[in-house]
Amino acid sequence: MTRKVTITGWQRAAGVVAILALAASACSGDDDSTATDSTTAPDSTTAPEGTTADTVEVTQGGGVLAAVQSRDVVNCGGNNGLAGFGSVDAATGEAAGFDIDFCRALAAAVLGDATKVDIKPLEAAERFPTLQSGEIDVLIRNTTWTASRDGGEQATFLHTNFYDGQGFMVAADSGIASLEDMANATICVQTGTTTLTNLNAVFADQGIPFTPLEFASNDELNPAFQAGQCEVWTSDASQLASFAAGMDLETTILPNIISKEPLGPAVADGDSQWAQIVDWTTMATIQAWEWGITSENVDTFLTSEDSSILTFLGQPVKDADGNEAVKDLGLGLDADAFYRVIKQVGNYEEIFERNLTPIGLTLAGSPNDLWTNGGLMYNPPFR
């Protein structure tokens, strides 16, 4: 009798264990199935014909373009904590920023709808592992293009969308006008970035002694600088300008730039078709700016006399024999892909003014100005 009771007791215990394990795994994994259900369901219903080829291609070659098209959304690695570049609009809760708009441009080009983006906010350390794992299709997160990242991190960097560099900001009445004036000064700097490395390297080379005061983020550094805990604040020039714009303190940003920080989109190595799509979509915004095509006036250009503009916008062009035909650029995009980019997102200048002008950055005269105005924004021709 006792033995029997013992056995059932153990059975009961085993049952409870099994149930608890089941409950925990089931409940905690709940959203997964919802997510998968909701994403796979529309596919199976809305794509009855012609999608088999895509599916085969995905399983065989793993082409990012085909994967994006069958998913019907572009996964972008972004930032949610950098004003102007990648942030969250506190009023609506939606992702907003310069980098975010380039992701939207990509969705407009590939999927025809700039809203079909999924912005995955990433910490700096996560950027390249996430790109390698295929969780994101493109990384547009104020990431500096360097040789070691292009090589060692298996990333392919594409056309730079913002030229930045490390600069110095001082209070207007500080009397500091050059790097030499900073001898024995306390310099506020953000830890864990290349900013501190650059600072140490340059000041050691020039033999200027200084005391670094380190902060985890510029948000925390800012009050310390304003309170006079340090004489100099070094960071990316774009950061300094945007913080200076919001400050009550009168400040000067020195002309000394000690590093090159070209920021641009990056994709994983190994899919040159996808890399070209991201590259040319980014450059399309610059080309449209050069031609003066904006989201508002783009429709008036559809009847342009200029054949390269017509090709750019996916309009038929007369060839040497007088036959009208839409020229296929061979990028794997629809003929009107760039028209949609400009129509839905706008050209480079519009994107800049929408996101970076509010945080106090100026386009005219900066390295980000068009090459025709003395800037660095230049792209190969669309033909």
Added chain:
Amino acid sequence: MTNEISLLSTGEDPMSVPEAPRSSQKLSPGAWLKVNLFNSVTNSIITVVVGLIAAYVTWQAVAWVISKDFTIIRDTLRIFMIGQFPDDELWRLWVSGAILVIAIGLAAGALARNSYELAESQGLEPESSSVLDLVRRFWAIIAILLLFASFARTAQPKIGIVAVIILVFVVRQLAWSAPVAIRSRAVYISALLVVGSTLVVAGTSRLGGACVGIVVFAWALNESGRRDVAAMRGGRFVSWLLPLVVAAIVAAIVAAIGFDGYGWDDWGGIHVNLFTAVVGITLGMPFGILLALGRQSKLPVVRTASVLYIEFVRGVPLISLLLFSKLLLPLFLPIDMERPAALTLAIVVIMGFSAAYVAEIVRGGLQAVPKGQTEAAQALGLSPGAMQRMIVLPQALRAVIPAMVGQFIALFKDTTLLTTVAVLEFLDAATIANNQPQFLGKGLAPVTYLFVAVGFWAFSFTMSKESRRLEQRLGVGTR
């Protein structure tokens, strides 16, 4: 306990110990000051100096808070509360919150009344729990919710928060006076409501149905025990099988309804901290208890597995486990498989992490139960399961309440680490607020951090207050 110690330690001369001023409440304020703060010249000087410093610091702090402009909180409140949850899906959060509050009110009211009646029937003095008592117990949370609502720009959140607070009290009073039939089943009803409130946001699916099924199964099992089905012919079998069938049918129906949810990719703000902490704690606790029992098991496989798990998880910082889950796990998944959401991984990690810590806390409690208790239980002929369930665990768990609540508070605050896997939690919201173009460079980080600190404090403070109350009720340390 204190009496015993002082008697023991002073040995045969208890009179030599000066009577501690324990009757201080009975003194008048003036006399109290004299006895406690100004009873000698040195103490008077110390009192004055420390008092002046304290007054200065308080004055500075208050002046600072008053001087600050809290517009930044007003403008970015949505990020602090719900992160990026889209506007047109907001109704889900309100409905889910209302159902959750009904579940809490129901369980609280019914359980309070049950223990009130139990105490009364045993001739003990029942604990009073009027609305006023409840307000006294939960004032910090009520105050913080009202503070949050006060920052809202529109009327809707203000009305919503006040309605939710009133709702919990109304439901509690209703549950208090509900018939016994409902009260005795309140735990299961509110468990179903809790699952339901999550489904309103996440939507129903096979796994959503499974969650409902598990609760229904536990309930049905309890019902069959109530009817004593086991005593009937072939009852042992039926008492297990019948609930299982019922649960399976209910689960299938729920899964088949196919109510579309929003998922939880875009959850954020303090909402996500509370959700993660609560889920981590409630799911981590049973796992932790099982691990603790497993560690004491006589079966080498179970024991070794438990020890390995506990020691691995306790030996690694939570932040690295979170990063493992985010960065390494996807590399092991098939390339065309949908990646689990960051929050899913975070919840699993937090749950597993708290389980390991709970396991060690519970092990301490298990070891504190005298061996005689186990031997007596064996002498009564209890099965090992019944022995753990009825004799050992109740005593072990009672002994470790303070440590357990300490762990829960730590876990709640650890949810700020979710920012490392890019979940927009409460602390992270401060960064976003400071990065709005209109606030950039204004140096408002201290203001936002103060707001975040107060938010965390209210919930942690209430948790530790409740644990002290529970300790007193269960007589931890005095019997």
